[in-house]
Amino acid sequence: MSLQVENLTVYYQTLRGDVQSLEQASFKLADGEIMGLAGESGCGKTTLGNSLIYLAPPMKYIEGRVSLDGEELPIWDLARMNVYRYKKISLIPQYAMNAMNPTRKIGKMLSELLRSRKISYVDLLPEIKHRLDIVKLSQDVLNMYPIELSGGMKQRMVMVLSTLLDPSLLIADEITSALDVSTQKSVAEMIVKFRDCGCMKSVIFITHDVSILYQIADSILIMYAGQLAEKASTNVIINSPLHPYTKLLISSLPKVGVKYSEDKLSGIPGTPPLLLDPPEGCRFRERCPLAFEKCLQAPPFIEVENGHFVACWKETPA
Amino acid sequence: MITLDSVSKTYKVGTFGGKELHAVSNVSFDVQNGEVVSLIGESGSGKSTIGKMILRLISITSGKILFNGKDIASLKNHALKEYYRQVQGVFQDPFSSYNPIFKADRVFSIIHDEFYPDISSQDWKQKIEKSLTVVGLNPDIVLNKFPHQLSGGQLQRFLIARALLLNIQFLVADEIISMLDASTRIDVLNLLADLKSRGLSILFITHDLSLSYYISERAIILYRGCVVEMGATEKIFYQSLHPYTKMLMASVPRLDMKWRKRVEQQIDRSTQPGGCVYFDRCTAAEKSEHCAKHNPPLVQVDVDHYVACFGYKKED
Numbered sequence: 001m002s003l004q005v006e007n008l009t010v011y012y013q014t015l016r017g018d019v020q021s022l023e024q025a026s027f028k029l030a031d032g033e034i035m036g037l038a039g040e041s042g043c044g045k046t047t048l049g050n051s052l053i054y055l056a057p058p059m060k061y062i063e064g065r066v067s068l069d070g071e072e073l074p075i076w077d078l079a080r081m082n083v084y085r086y087k088k089i090s091l092i093p094q095y096a097m098n099a100m101n102p103t104r105k106i107g108k109m110l111s112e113l114l115r116s117r118k119i120s121y122v123d124l125l126p127e128i129k130h131r132l133d134i135v136k137l138s139q140d141v142l143n144m145y146p147i148e149l150s151g152g153m154k155q156r157m158v159m160v161l162s163t164l165l166d167p168s169l170l171i172a173d174e175i176t177s178a179l180d181v182s183t184q185k186s187v188a189e190m191i192v193k194f195r196d197c198g199c200m201k202s203v204i205f206i207t208h209d210v211s212i213l214y215q216i217a218d219s220i221l222i223m224y225a226g227q228l229a230e231k232a233s234t235n236v237i238i239n240s241p242l243h244p245y246t247k248l249l250i251s252s253l254p255k256v257g258v259k260y261s262e263d264k265l266s267g268i269p270g271t272p273p274l275l276l277d278p279p280e281g282c283r284f285r286e287r288c289p290l291a292f293e294k295c296l297q298a299p300p301f302i303e304v305e306n307g308h309f310v311a312c313w314k315e316t317p318a
Numbered sequence: 319m320i321t322l323d324s325v326s327k328t329y330k331v332g333t334f335g336g337k338e339l340h341a342v343s344n345v346s347f348d349v350q351n352g353e354v355v356s357l358i359g360e361s362g363s364g365k366s367t368i369g370k371m372i373l374r375l376i377s378i379t380s381g382k383i384l385f386n387g388k389d390i391a392s393l394k395n396h397a398l399k400e401y402y403r404q405v406q407g408v409f410q411d412p413f414s415s416y417n418p419i420f421k422a423d424r425v426f427s428i429i430h431d432e433f434y435p436d437i438s439s440q441d442w443k444q445k446i447e448k449s450l451t452v453v454g455l456n457p458d459i460v461l462n463k464f465p466h467q468l469s470g471g472q473l474q475r476f477l478i479a480r481a482l483l484l485n486i487q488f489l490v491a492d493e494i495i496s497m498l499d500a501s502t503r504i505d506v507l508n509l510l511a512d513l514k515s516r517g518l519s520i521l522f523i524t525h526d527l528s529l530s531y532y533i534s535e536r537a538i539i540l541y542r543g544c545v546v547e548m549g550a551t552e553k554i555f556y557q558s559l560h561p562y563t564k565m566l567m568a569s570v571p572r573l574d575m576k577w578r579k580r581v582e583q584q585i586d587r588s589t590q591p592g593g594c595v596y597f598d599r600c601t602a603a604e605k606s607e608h609c610a611k612h613n614p615p616l617v618q619v620d621v622d623h624y625v626a627c628f629g630y631k632k633e634d
Contacts, residue, residue: 040499041470151361180360180525185569185577208499211528211571238573252504254532256555256570260511265532267508268501271469 001070002202003029003052003169008064010051018060019275021047023226025064026301027309029169034195034203036213036234038249039223040272045206046094048223049171051075052204053091069168086117090167090200094174096158100146106157107142113161124164131160134197135190152183156190163199170200174207188216210253214238219307222246225272225283228301232308242310245284282312290314319519320372320405320488321348325381327367327543341367342543344381349488349519354510356522356530356551358566359540365523367543369490372521373407374398385488403433406481410493412473416465422473423461425480433484449479453509471502478509489513492523507533527570531555536622539563542595545616549623559625561602594628604629 008025011018021044029035037045047059052075055061061076068088074080093099101109110128111121129139135156146154155175163170172191176184195203205217213220213234220237222229222245230243241247248268258265270287273279279286281296288295294313301311327342342364349355357365370376372383374390383390385401393401409415416422423446430442437445447457453475460472468476474494481489491510495503510520511533524530530537531551538548539562547560558564568578593610594600600609609628616626 040501181527181566181569181571182360184571188571189577209571210500211573214573215571215577249500250573252501253573254504254507254528255574256528256531256567256572258528258532259551260508260533264508264511265504267503267505 001028002031002033002068004065004067005052006065008048008051008066009062010047010055010064011060011062012047013058013060014276017276020278021226021275022051024298024301025228027221027228027231029202029204031201032195033218034192034205034216035231036210036217036220037204037206037223038208038210038213038220039229041208042225042272042275043223044226044275045208045223046173047226049091049173049204049206052169053085053089053171054078054081086162086167087165088167089169089171090162090165091171092158092162092173092175095178096175097151097154097178099158100154100161102146105143105145110142110161110164114164117165119165128160128164131164131199134193135160136186152179152187155179155183155187159187159190159194163194166199168201170203172203172205175205176207176212177209184212185215188212192216210238210250222249225278226275227283227298228309228311229284230308230310230312231301232305232310236308242304242308242315243284243312244288244290244314319349319351319386320521321384322346322368322372323382323384325368325371325383326379327364327371327376328379340543342371345540345543345545346381347538347545347548349521351487351519352514352517353536354514354520354522354534356524356534356537357540358524358527358530358537360525362542363540364543365540366492368540369407369492369521369523372488372490373405374401375407399433403484404486405488405490406484406486407490407492408474408477408481408494411497412470412477413465415477416473418465420464422463422465422468422476425476426483429480429483445483446479449482450476452482453479454505455479469502471498471506474498474506475509478506478513482513486518488519488521490521490523493525495524495529496526503529527555527566528572539566544595544613545624545626546596547625547627548616549620553620553623557620557623559619559623559630560596560627561600561629562596565599565601594626602627602629 006026010022011020025048039045051059052066055075056078066073066075073084114121132139137153137156141157176187179187191203194200217234219233221231224245230241230246238250241250252265252267254265268287273283281298285291285295299311299313299316301309302316303309304315322345324344324346325342326344329339329341331337331339359365371378378391426446450457455475460468465473495506498506514520522530522534534551537551537554539546541562547554547563558567594614597609614626614628616624618624619630
């Protein structure tokens with residue numbers, strides 16, 4: 001079991017009170033698993049990803065335990081986490097395309113980065129070149145400035161940077177969102193290839209595009225308004241979801257071959273609740289077509305079938 | 319309604335403007351009344367440039383854009399204002415379309431001052447409320463708010479409502495869906511489709527093929543500023559002929575089909591004068607030396623289906 005998260009709760013401090021953006025998250029990630037994390041903007045996906053690696057203010061740790069490879073991570077302590085960052089757990093941030101220092105050549109920047117971790121750039125150079133081959137970048141990029149690369153090339157370069165020290169866990173936050181379809185495909189496939197090569201053990205792939213996850217993820221975790229809604233293998237989430245939110249989300253996705261004039265799709269009416277003062281109980285209650293009295297209490301996130309977790313009273317055995 | 323006649327846009331680049339970049343070259347197409355046409359291409363293919371040229375935000379290097387038979391480059395003062403009464407655009411990032419210092423309703427009052435100074439405030443307010451209801455917003459909730467108090471989907475629909483206040487006949491929708499969440503995305507798409515059935519023509523600029531299939535009747539595939547294939551949406555999607563279109567179709571993430579394993583080619587963006595724009599990435603078996611030296615013309619292969627590829631011409 002690579003990653004284990006228990007009851008992780010993280011709030012944002014604001015002048016008007018705490019924004020409850022991640023509530024009681026518990027899940028496990030197996031070795032070699034690519035887990036997709038999907039949901040609407042503001043549902044806490046990025047909060048979950050960031051809290052595992054860099055829980056800085058205004059984020060506030062409330063409770064919960066995280067262990068990676070059997071070792072507990074002190075995620076509430078910024079200084080102590082430094083030992084784990086990059087080596088054991090690594091992140092490709094949103095807008096990774098702007099993550100590189102524009103005033104340094106990429107090779108130079110990489111050597112400075114490695115020196116800060118007390119690792120020799122020269123010793124690692126053969127491995128760097130091997131990784132560049134995997135992502136089909138020429139070795140010349142090390143002598144180039146970031147501005148000389150296209151968006152897709154930068155994204156792949158950042159991928160090589162982030163995974164260089166073979167982390168146990170890679171968090172990839174919206175890495176395909178800003179790319180067009182053909183580049184998107186190649187970047188997504190590189191993640192799978194890196195996993196197959198053992199460059200990292202497991203991946204949390206954060207995106208709002210469920211159709212990409214169907215292509216590459218082993219399992220999918222759906223979040224809604226700071227709560228976990230459903231987690232299961234990719235096929236189960238796409239073909240037989242149980243949570244009403246997942247069902248509505250999947251059915252609102254336009255597919256190739258569906259035309260407005262023939263088959264009108266519908267969105268999910270309503271908007272997500274404000275997390276500054278979220279309603280009691282299930283936070284999907286107000287938009288849910290199946291809601292009943294019991295939904296005033298928060299449903300537990302329980303395993304209904306092997307590997308299939310869902311937080312909905314309708315699916316919870318009495 | 320709108321006709322583009324071999325429109326080109328060339329940018330001067332390099333230190334002293336010594337080099338030229340052909341963002342759009344010789345693009346011709348037309349959009350009929352009440353029709354949705356999608357303009358599909360990857361980043362840098364010139365799709366937004368075409369949208370901006372139609373909106374007269376940037377000048378045209380050569381060629382003509384005709385709106386109801388009139389060349390839009392010749393429009394001045396009063397005639398230009400009349401043009402903007404009929405043609406409007408909505409852009410990708412709703413947040414950057416607003417001034418964060420002012421309330422979001424300011425976009426409506428600007429329209430009032432500029433275009434309809436004769437309408438009384440009372441009537442104008444009713445007009446705004448009607449227009450907001452059309453785009454599916456509740457006026458009581460969204461009016462009198464600052465941009466940061468509204469969500470992306472609300473702001474985007476605000477902008478469409480703003481465009482509707484003018485009696486527009488043509489809307490340039492430049493990637494208006496890509497910033498929105500899956501659950502609100504489809505609502506905005508359905509809204510566009512409803513407007514279309516009321517007679518509005520839309521140029522739908524996107525890189526998402528499934529969205530374009532959902533809404534449009536005709537599609538135009540752009541690659542490096544050139545039209546490589548265009549025609550009825552069904553034909554483009556199910557009988558694609560150009561190798562680039564085929565590659566795009568295979569890359570769309572779908573829920574009913576997994577990606578086929580394919581060897582991705584090294585992308586080399588150097589340009590070679592004279593040859594086919596897609597030459598360096600083309601994987602078709604028919605690719606030959608001829609393609610490297612000559613630029614294939616856009617030829618009609620079927621009713622409402624055009625393709626620019628020598629590989630196709632050989633077959634018949």
